Amino acid sequence: MMAIEISKIIRDWVPSQSKVIDFGCGDGSLLKDLIDTKNICGYGVEIDHQMIAQCIEKGISVVEKDIDEGIQDFELSNFDIAIMASSIQCLKNPNIAMRRMLKLSNKCIVTLPNFGYWRCRLALLAGKMPVTPSLPSSWYETENLHLCTINDFEELCSDAGFIIDERIFLNSSNKKGLLASVMPNMFASEGVYLLGRK
Amino acid sequence: MKIKTELVHFKEGMELTSGSKLSMFDLMVETYGELNEEKSNGILVCHAFSGNHHAAGVSENEDISGWWDQLIGPSKAIDTDKYFVVCCNNLGGCSGSTGPTSINPETNESYGRDFPLVSVIDWVNSQKMLADYLGIDKWKLVAGGSLGGMQALQWALSFPDSLEKSGIFAAAARSSTQNIAMNEVARESIRKDVNFYDGDYLKHDVKPKGGLKTARMLGHVTYLSEKHMDLKFGRKFQDITSKVGGDVDFEVENYLQYKGEKFSNSFDANSYILMTKAMDSYDAASSFSGDLEKALECIKAKLLIIGFETDWLYPPKRGREIQLAAMNVNVSCSYVTLDGEQGHDSFLFASSRYENIIKTFIQS
Structure with missing residues (x-):
């Protein structure tokens, strides 16, 4: 389930009547919300059978594919916005995936857990892999392949030529806290980005 | 209902x-x-x-x-x-x-x-x-x-x-090239039946059943998956008492013979050609x-x-x-x-x- 705060941010960033693709769309709630509030033309990509059925029930267009495959197959498509919430770190090649996302759409919304979050650092200091609200699974169950810190992610954006149009940092209660916005690499549990291309 | x-x-x-x-x-x-x-x-x-x-x-x-x-x-x-x-x-x-x-x-x-x-x-x-x-x-x-x-x-x-x-x-x-190719093999088997008379078989009061049967047998192979055929028939031999023809060895052969025969009794050869042409085109x-x-x-x-x-x-x-x-x-x-x-x-x-x-x- 996506936090209410994150879906609010996304709603603000998505222009009315735009064409949106949501990679890893889950049960289609976000797309349904954007269709109802922003009158978008939306498509979801999802692999989980139950989630797909729930999308169809909501009348959401959903394509059964894993995200990597979807991003590759839709490379020549024409979206205004591509959304990838809490999934970028699960992909085989996040940098290639992001480049492709910015090819198939003008803008890209990415949310990611911050591995530099102080609780992660503390856990590692104590010699354990972190388990936090935004990284809830233990190391042997997690689907995460490429965890990074806020600084790592922004460095990748800069190296790859992705323009960060907007960024919002959330604390562990998914609120825009003061500490999280002043020192995100240490105090943000999650980063929410709106990216564009040069 | x-x-x-x-x-x-x-x-x-x-x-x-x-x-x-x-x-x-x-x-x-x-x-x-x-x-x-x-x-x-x-x-x-x-x-x-x-x-x-x-x-x-x-x-x-x-x-x-x-x-x-x-x-x-x-x-x-x-x-x-x-x-x-x-x-x-x-x-x-x-x-x-x-x-x-x-x-x-x-x-x-x-x-x-x-x-x-x-x-x-x-x-x-x-x-x-x-x-x-x-x-x-x-x-x-x-x-x-x-x-x-x-x-x-x-x-x-x-x-x-x-x-x-x-x-x-x-x-x-x-339809894909392969689809068209398969259908053409089926159609050719009908055309080559001596009872086809270039499609005029009704006037001769006969039916090109042999060709239609072969066409359907090929069709059946394309409708099933390799895995399903393995699961359904494997390499099992057909029980001697239920063979539809003398030359049948395997269950899969018997199945295709049976299905083909049944189809050729009920379907019209010109319809077969028409329907496959519609699909191909x-x-x-x-x-x-x-x-x-x-x-x-x-x-x-x-x-x-x-x-x-x-x-x-x-x-x-x-x-x-x-x-x-x-x-x-x-x-x-x-x-x-x-x-x-x-x-x-x-x-x-x-x-x-x-x-x-x-x-x-x-x-x-």
């Missing part, structure tokens, strides 16, 4: 895409359930190449279940307690609708080989005339598998305002120089495309082509791949996920 079988006569006839004209024609129609007062609960199901109007329930005279009986009926995926389901034998068929075995009113003899070429577009046009006859302005859903799926797609293209949803299963926007984008995206731009219906993992005749990627083109022109379209072990035939068989998805799609 209320089942009604009716031969509907269209005295106005119709112009075919080939340029020929049928001065009048009949459609053999079967309906299930009841049409509501608003006439808003109609669902049209379109049969695949050798199917017919008998889609559900058990026919009285021959005790045969309909081809989609696993999915159509009370409380089934296509629920006849809620929806009025319609299926007709396509033009050019041999189950009651006007086709090569029918009498040509201009000559008072069977059409035989002179029956004009029909196309998927012609079938959809004739089904629209049927919808008008039934008073149904807008289908809740038009759905079908294989060649039936092509009709469901063509409905969305030909009559965008006359259906809410389209279910396209185990189908493609156009179908191209949803033919009016748009092959540009599928342009072709799909007019669609207003919501599409549900289903592919089956083990289908090698119309593999899942053929459905994905339609999905991608539809998405690129902002048409509402979902795509799902199902496991279905029975190869291309999987679209005929119920599975919990298949049923659930169809049911959910209709209700959404």
